[in-house]
Amino acid sequence: MAAVFILLRMNPRTVHPVNPLSLANQSRLLLRVIGSATLVLLLQVCGAAGAQRQFRPGAVWTDGGGAAINAHGGGMLFHDGTYYWYGENKEGRTWLPRVNRKWEGYRVDITGIRCYSSGDLYTWNDRGLVLTAVPDDAAHDLHTTKVAERPKVAFNAQTRKFVMWLHIDTPDYRAARAGVAVADAPTGPFNYLGSVRPEGADSRDQTLFVDDDGKAYRIYSSEGNQTTYISLLTDDYLQHTGKYVKVFAGRRMEAQVVFKCGGRYWFIASGCTGWDPNPARSAVADSIWGPWKELGNPCVGPKHRKTFLAQSTFVFPVAGEPDALIFMADRWNKTNLPDSRYVWLPVRFKGNRLRLEWSDAWDLSVFDGGTGDSGPVATK
Numbered sequence: 001m002a003a004v005f006i007l008l009r010m011n012p013r014t015v016h017p018v019n020p021l022s023l024a025n026q027s028r029l030l031l032r033v034i035g036s037a038t039l040v041l042l043l044q045v046c047g048a049a050g051a052q053r054q055f056r057p058g059a060v061w062t063d064g065g066g067a068a069i070n071a072h073g074g075g076m077l078f079h080d081g082t083y084y085w086y087g088e089n090k091e092g093r094t095w096l097p098r099v100n101r102k103w104e105g106y107r108v109d110i111t112g113i114r115c116y117s118s119g120d121l122y123t124w125n126d127r128g129l130v131l132t133a134v135p136d137d138a139a140h141d142l143h144t145t146k147v148a149e150r151p152k153v154a155f156n157a158q159t160r161k162f163v164m165w166l167h168i169d170t171p172d173y174r175a176a177r178a179g180v181a182v183a184d185a186p187t188g189p190f191n192y193l194g195s196v197r198p199e200g201a202d203s204r205d206q207t208l209f210v211d212d213d214g215k216a217y218r219i220y221s222s223e224g225n226q227t228t229y230i231s232l233l234t235d236d237y238l239q240h241t242g243k244y245v246k247v248f249a250g251r252r253m254e255a256q257v258v259f260k261c262g263g264r265y266w267f268i269a270s271g272c273t274g275w276d277p278n279p280a281r282s283a284v285a286d287s288i289w290g291p292w293k294e295l296g297n298p299c300v301g302p303k304h305r306k307t308f309l310a311q312s313t314f315v316f317p318v319a320g321e322p323d324a325l326i327f328m329a330d331r332w333n334k335t336n337l338p339d340s341r342y343v344w345l346p347v348r349f350k351g352n353r354l355r356l357e358w359s360d361a362w363d364l365s366v367f368d369g370g371t372g373d374s375g376p377v378a379t380k
């Protein structure tokens with residue numbers, strides 16, 4: 001806009017008093033000024049829109065109000081034509097509690113879980129904190145001193161409720177619990193119901209997966225992060241049924257992601273190095289219960305051995321295109337957690353393997369006309 005104002009203000013002043021012009025010349029000049037102003041305006045509008053209609057992994061992503069998007073370790077829900085992105089609101093100072101010094105367990109105090117909504121995945125509206133910290137009760141799971149991470153939300157078609165599961169912990173990460181909250185609307189407010197140690201064991205990094213038949217599963221690190229557990233939830237998604245399997249025993253995985261494509265179940269996770277990146281893992285199965293076959297690191301491109309300096313958090317289908325899948329990851333900045341960034345990439349399949357290929361900037365057109373090896377459709 002500044003350029004337009006400069007043009008409009010400067011031209012009449014520099015031209016008029018020095019060289020009195022004929023009426024015809026004046027109108028021509030005026031038209032030229034209006035023409036240039038319109039061109040500059042158009043270029044600026046198109047430039048801004050162009051910049052926003054792309055995903056730029058690792059850049060600062062802003063919402064409609066111009067603020068940096070604050071939804072880390074998050075997940076996506078598509079409901080009634082709108083995408084809802086939920087994640088940890090990382091706000092305030094980042095600090096290292098003495099008890100976490102050895103493993104650099106930096107933290108920000110809990111403020112809550114934030115939600116953004118979008119119709120097109122490029123432009124995001126801040127819907128505020130949908131689950132908020134409870135600063136007045138030191139014993140509460142959501143007290144500012146605790147840990148609330150990796151929120152995932154699913155819509156339960158039977159109860160018409162929105163159910164959020166998240167990792168709840170004490171600052172030293174020793175409590176290792178799974179918390180659950182419920183809401184009547186996707187934008188909350190979510191009512192916190194409490195936390196459990198499911199299947200009698202610890203539960204840290206976690207995700208939710210809802211299958212085509214409406215059954216929901218929670219997938220999480222257990223046994224001191226040694227093993228991943230997959231637990232079936234009750235029909236209302238609010239409890240664990242007691243039916244579960246242990247998978248990838250002794251493989252020490254975190255940041256689990258499960259999704260379905262081509263009738264098969266796909267899995268992505270990280271190793272356990274705290275906020276620091278490490279090589280991603282991937283796996284495939286014909287049933288959620290396994291057997292799961294590990295496929296190795298799916299990342300291709302610069303820094304692929306460090307998952308593009310990021311850590312997995314979710315995969316979701318583009319609405320109406322179940323085979324067009326987007327991988328979401330967090331590029332943590334451990335000493336300044338609010339400045340952590342987002343890395344989104346299209347999910348590709350090569351033969352029977354997953355591929356996450358780096359791209360500096362991309363848009364949804366990458367999914368156009370693609371099946372087969374380089375396209376997003378999985379083949380058995």
Ligand code: GAL
Pocket residue numbers: 073104105106149150205254255272273274275311
């Ligand atoms: C990561 C985990 C994050 C957070 C962090 C704390 O491994 O995936 O969600 O818990 O450790 O250091």
